[in-house]
Amino acid sequence: MAVEVEMVIPPDDPSEPCYEAETVQLLREVAEHAEQGDRNWIQEHGTVYELVTSTR
Structure with a gap:
């Protein structure tokens, strides 16, 4: 399965993209x-x- 989600780049640490809480909850669901x-x-x-x- 595939689910499209967005990562965010926090302004205080742009080296580490992360997920918002809503995205984490969706992935858990x-x-x-x-x-x-x-x-x-x-x-x-x-x-x-x-x-x-294949049935070959």
Whole structure:
């Protein structure tokens, strides 16, 4: 799966980009829903990729 998020560059330490609290919370929710197999919720918030194997 892929979820698009933004990093911020704090003015007091531009050498270390970071996430805002809301982004960290979203990533926690994504992980929780992924563990539960909640594909519908994840598709509303990101992109779901599926592994397809060859039968050759």
